[in-house]
Amino acid sequence: MSGRALRAWAWAAMVLVGLAAPYLVYPVFAMNVLCLALFASAFNLLLGYAGLLSFGHAAFLGSAAYVTGITLRTWGLPTELGVLAGTAVATLLGLVFGALAIRRSGIYFAMITLGFAQLVYFLVVQLPWTGGEDGLQGIPRGKALGVLALDGPITTYYFVYAAFLAGFWLIQRAIHSPFGHVLRAIRENEPRALSLGYDVARYKLLAFVLSAALSGLAGSLKAVVLQFASLSDVHWHRSGEVVLMTLLGGMGTVLGPSVGALLVVTLENYLADVGSWVTVITGAVFVACVLAFRRGIVGEVRALVRRSFIGGKP
Amino acid sequence: MPEETILETRDLVKEFAGFVAVNGVSLRVARGSIHALIGPNGAGKTTVFNLLTRFLPATRGAILFKGDDVTHARPAEVARRGIVRSFQMSAVFPALTALENVRVALQRPLGTSFHFWRSERTLDALEARAVELLAAVGLEADRDTVAVELPYGRKRALELATTLALDPELLLLDEPTQGMGHEDVGRVVALIRRVAAGRTVLLVEHNLSVVQDLARRVTVLARGAVLAEGSYDEVSRDPAVLEAYIGATP
Numbered sequence: 001m002s003g004r005a006l007r008a009w010a011w012a013a014m015v016l017v018g019l020a021a022p023y024l025v026y027p028v029f030a031m032n033v034l035c036l037a038l039f040a041s042a043f044n045l046l047l048g049y050a051g052l053l054s055f056g057h058a059a060f061l062g063s064a065a066y067v068t069g070i071t072l073r074t075w076g077l078p079t080e081l082g083v084l085a086g087t088a089v090a091t092l093l094g095l096v097f098g099a100l101a102i103r104r105s106g107i108y109f110a111m112i113t114l115g116f117a118q119l120v121y122f123l124v125v126q127l128p129w130t131g132g133e134d135g136l137q138g139i140p141r142g143k144a145l146g147v148l149a150l151d152g153p154i155t156t157y158y159f160v161y162a163a164f165l166a167g168f169w170l171i172q173r174a175i176h177s178p179f180g181h182v183l184r185a186i187r188e189n190e191p192r193a194l195s196l197g198y199d200v201a202r203y204k205l206l207a208f209v210l211s212a213a214l215s216g217l218a219g220s221l222k223a224v225v226l227q228f229a230s231l232s233d234v235h236w237h238r239s240g241e242v243v244l245m246t247l248l249g250g251m252g253t254v255l256g257p258s259v260g261a262l263l264v265v266t267l268e269n270y271l272a273d274v275g276s277w278v279t280v281i282t283g284a285v286f287v288a289c290v291l292a293f294r295r296g297i298v299g300e301v302r303a304l305v306r307r308s309f310i311g312g313k314p
Numbered sequence: 315m316p317e318e319t320i321l322e323t324r325d326l327v328k329e330f331a332g333f334v335a336v337n338g339v340s341l342r343v344a345r346g347s348i349h350a351l352i353g354p355n356g357a358g359k360t361t362v363f364n365l366l367t368r369f370l371p372a373t374r375g376a377i378l379f380k381g382d383d384v385t386h387a388r389p390a391e392v393a394r395r396g397i398v399r400s401f402q403m404s405a406v407f408p409a410l411t412a413l414e415n416v417r418v419a420l421q422r423p424l425g426t427s428f429h430f431w432r433s434e435r436t437l438d439a440l441e442a443r444a445v446e447l448l449a450a451v452g453l454e455a456d457r458d459t460v461a462v463e464l465p466y467g468r469k470r471a472l473e474l475a476t477t478l479a480l481d482p483e484l485l486l487l488d489e490p491t492q493g494m495g496h497e498d499v500g501r502v503v504a505l506i507r508r509v510a511a512g513r514t515v516l517l518v519e520h521n522l523s524v525v526q527d528l529a530r531r532v533t534v535l536a537r538g539a540v541l542a543e544g545s546y547d548e549v550s551r552d553p554a555v556l557e558a559y560i561g562a563t564p
């Protein structure tokens with residue numbers, strides 16, 4: 001099986017599972033998974049394909065959630081416009097932060113992105129229209145395209161699912177585009193890419209902005225789904241969680257981040273009763289998985305499939 | 315008739331925190347020639363390459379390529395103008411196949427390298443040319459081998475194929491035969507002679523018989539400064555060179 005065929009199968013599986021999901025599990029749970037899966041996939045575009053570890057991605061998720069909340073609640077815009085507004089703000093933030101951080105690498109890059117995210121957190125706490133500690137409550141889901149009322153969970157689910165598929169498709173397309181190939185070359189050997197005439201900083205910046213934009217889309221959808229935006233969406237815990245989901249599922253794989261998101265959300269859901277032990281248990285699972293599956297769950301499965309079907313190297 | 319100069323440096327200086335690694339180097343490389351830069355370890359040869367390709371900013375001095383001042387150009391721009399380097403440590407994209415390595419270099423002129431919405435299938439059009447380049451360095455059988463798995467000599471050949479994909483006017487080769495067995499050295503020498511047709515090569519090389527074989531002009535660097543310049547025969551008879559360079563290597 002070729003890489004392209006494998007990807008086609010992954011797609012088919014994903015579309016089918018996604019279509020059936022709201023009849024198999026609670027729609028709100030499924031939607032929450034979709035939002036975080038998109039978030040993790042957007043993060044993976046940056047970490048897995050550009051080799052950049054951002055520790056501030058909550059800023060994009062969270063700011064988009066707030067912007068969408070405000071536009072839907074105070075202006076009563078159609079849902080998709082609220083989502084677009086949130087995404088646009090995250091994209092701009094990504095452009096500004098990226099332009100300032102992109103020439104740093106490794107731990108410095110991570111720290112600068114964390115610093116910016118803390119700045120966003122501070123603003124959200126201080127600004128008058130964000131609801132401070134309480135967050136934004138009671139965001140209306142509104143009407144999609146001005147006609148389709150998103151009042152039922154199933155309708156909302158398919159709206160969110162369509163947006164997720166669009167975002168997910170864009171990420172996969174970017175990875176397998178001419179741009180994606182340059183990005184991979186830069187990750188593999190930056191000086192060499194530079195010596196071939198590629199302005200590496202510009203390519204990284206574009207990857208960063210794309211990642212921020214799609215993280216924003218995830219945040220906007222999340223605000224629509226849960227009907228609130230809260231400080232936890234801009235908190236650095238979120239930035240850490242997305243690293244965890246990506247590594248758990250398998251960085252640099254198509255489905256890995258989504259699998260990681262599913263796992264983390266499931267754990268958090270089913271362990272909600274045990275209170276603060278959630279963090280400890282998630283941490284333990286994370287450590288166990290990283291020790292057992294260095295490439296993440298999907299990364300290990302992929303290596304296994306390649307060994308058995310292609311006879312090639314992982 | 316005086317030869318046309320393709321690359322000129324004027325009083326190039328590079329200081330690292332007070333330590334002068336390159337000390338007033340003025341070079342003239344004639345178009346179409348193979349010009350060697352030799353000197354003992356630590357003489358500053360790789361640093362000169364880093365200055366020429368703008369991987370490092372020069373402390374003082376000027377660099378002129380085809381008469382244009384490129385002293386302050388960005389590294390990617392220098393490459394696009396036609397100065398392409400190889401690295402002392404082989405520089406391939408390890409997780410990409412040999413074909414993909416070469417294709418990345420071919421891709422830039424398409425002008426679609428920022429197009430994240432386009433399918434990678436648009437790159438298939440480059441495959442024929444990539445295969446041709448691989449064949450030119452004897453790697454046609456390795457086209458689908460991941461670069462990290464190629465033996466050392468082939469990695470260097472792949473690096474050369476990738477460099478040639480840009481069709482550079484000026485090729486900077488940093489110790490292309492380093493770490494190679496006798497047979498590989500012979501192959502690389504033949505390869506360099508072949509690819510030098512129609513372009514200029516500035517070559518850093520430790521193996522003096524390779525230098526003697528290939529280079530029309532030789533510049534000897536010692537402790538960051540030019541010690542001598544001339545044909546191989548001229549510099550190899552120069553007493554200062556014998557003392558600083560040949561005397562220093564057993």
Ligand SMILES: Nc1ncnc2c1ncn2[C@@H]1O[C@H](COP(=O)(O)OP(=O)(O)O)[C@@H](O)[C@H]1O
Nearest residue numbers: 330333335353354355356357358359360361362
């Ligand atoms: N980035 C750097 N920072 C500090 N010193 C350096 C750096 N690069 C090279 N040097 C020093 O400059 C001198 C020349 O190095 P190099 O150009 O690599 O020599 P060569 O290639 O001729 O063997 C050496 O003493 C080396 O230690």
Ligand SMILES: [Mg+2]
Nearest residue numbers: 359360361402
């Ligand atoms: Mg050197």
